[in-house]
Amino acid sequence: MARERKFSTDELFQATKELLLSHGYEAFTFSLLADSLQVSRGALYKYYENKEELITNYYFYEMDQYLLKLKQIDLHQGFEAQFNYLLNLMFSYSDIQKLIKIGQRVPDHEEKFKTLHTDMYQYLQDFVELGKKEGKLKRDLPNNLILGYIFQSVAIPNHADIPHPVWVSSIKEIICHGMFINN
Amino acid sequence: MARERKFSTDELFQATKELLLSHGYEAFTFSLLADSLQVSRGALYKYYENKEELITNYYFYEMDQYLLKLKQIDLHQGFEAQFNYLLNLMFSYSDIQKLIKIGQRVPDHEEKFKTLHTDMYQYLQDFVELGKKEGKLKRDLPNNLILGYIFQSVAIPNHADIPHPVWVSSIKEIICHGMFINN
DNA sequence: CCTTAAAGTGACATGAGTGTCACTTTTGAA
DNA sequence: TTCAAAAGTGACACTCATGTCACTTTAAGG
Structure with missing residues (x-):
């Protein structure tokens, strides 16, 4: 027809x-x-009536896909496995962090995007709590900071072109045990 | 006249x-x-002939001021003191990170801004090297990652409104010793 | 007081993105 | 074969940022 x-x-x-x-x-x-x-x-x-409506629709489509991937974290047993899964996900979907920042510019929708962001964090609270219960994560650190660090780490620019595997394992090292030598 | x-x-x-x-x-x-x-x-x-020229001029003005502050790192003796100075600087000038990101959008000047960014990193190599020589920083971590990690930490959104002092000391804890409990 | 150089103004032409709409094209069902 | 629904087109009116320029205002020096 x-x-x-x-x-x-x-x-x-x-x-x-x-x-x-x-x-x-x-x-x-x-x-x-x-x-x-x-x-x-x-x-x-x-x-679509205008650019705002189009982009809002696109974002919900993109975020749905992303959240689906995020939810697969439950398929992994134990905090360590979930942590590795999450970190790998970050790197394979590193565009998402940029898109979220860009998305926050859409007028009248900052609220919606903030909510989406918060929801995402909310969803991962269980993951962080698991880490704390298993005695792996430091209890005194705010959950949102722990998540923020994991999310932000993919945004660090690798200007010196360090080989990807070295880069990733170095980031993991810093996130887990810091950049200071213990004494 | x-x-x-x-x-x-x-x-x-x-x-x-x-x-x-x-x-x-x-x-x-x-x-x-x-x-x-x-x-x-x-x-x-x-x-100014146009917006590009104005913004470029503004950036050089802003970066000059920032680099001046950055250079005062040498006024502090020892890595630990320099580290604390740098971290405090990051937090009092947290707009700068946002401005750098915005600046990268100016057409034909991505090169200039990348150079500026690189220069800033270049300038802080001494600081990182000092930390490694003093046996404080892990030698196997890429210098640019160490700096990038420090710079990015001020960009983590504090959506849950954790009190600033708690937030800052938590960030310092993660940067230095990570989010994992040692065993 | 008068001149002059720099600061500031407002109108103009231009170009680009927006949203709309009457019209054409395509397609499958009747 | 016909025709109606949905897809697609291109022109139109509108708004807004741009860059320019002739003109006015201001203030200090001669």
């Missing part, structure tokens, strides 16, 4: 992601997106 | 800083800046 679409929702979101990462929120335009999808600008308005 | 200026360079840079932090690079406009200074847009063009 209807004509075939020139682009799928997945393609649209993929293009949105690339443009958001390369241009930022303010410089992201429907023109750019239309060009990238080789479609007219008007066509996009058939699906 | 000349008419009195309605705003000083310091006022202009202060307003620029506030607008950059609140609106980001792409949404920063001469109109906004002119309004903020209660001056006509045209007046700004007497001093």
Whole structure:
């Protein structure tokens, strides 16, 4: 009954992601997106009323996928295994941290994004509590700081091009045991 | 001989800083800046040809001040004292990290900003090396990771509103000895 | 008092993104 | 074959930031 679409929702979101990462929120335009999808600008308005609505939708799509991955942490037994899983996840989805920062710029939606962020942290409280119960994590550290450190570590710029495996194991070393030599 | 200026360079840079932090690079406009200074847009063009030139100038001004503070690290004797000085500096100038990120968006100047960033790191190599020589810092950790880790820590969002002193001492604990209990 | 240089103003042309809409194209079902 | 629903197009009116420029205002020196 209807004509075939020139682009799928997945393609649209993929293009949105690339443009958001390369241009930022303010410089992201429907023109750019239309060009990238080789479609007219008007066509996009058939699906989304404006850039804000599009990006909000895209974010929920992206975050759903991410949370799904995050929830798989429960498939791992014991804190140590969960910790390793989480750290690897961070590195394979390192774009997400950048996207979250960009997403906080969407007007009127700072609240929504803050909530999403908080939810994510909330969800991982169990993981941190497990670590504390198992006597692995220091009890006096705020849970949110522990999570913040794990999330932020993927954002440290590797300007000196240290080989990835060395970089990752060094980060793990610092997170777990710090940069100071014990005495 | 000349008419009195309605705003000083310091006022202009202060307003620029506030607008950059609140609106980001792409949404920063001469109109906004002119309004903020209660001056006509045209007046700004007497001093800077465009937004890029203005922001570049502002950045060099800001970074000069910051580097000056950074260099005062040498006034402290021994690694431990320097480490404490650096950490306090990070927290009192926490806007700088955000500004650096925003600055990386200025077109054609990513190179310049990357250089500036690298220079800053370069300048602190001595500090890290001192820590390693004094047997305080783990020798096998890449210097840039140690610095990056210290810089990033001020960017961790304190959504749960942990009291500042607790927050800071917890961060120091993690940086120095990690989040794991030793066994 | 008058001149002059710098500061500041406001209007103009330009270019780009926005949102809309009448119109065309495609497609499958009747 | 026809036709209706959904996809897609491109032009239009609108808004807003940009950069320029002729003009006005100010203030100090001659």
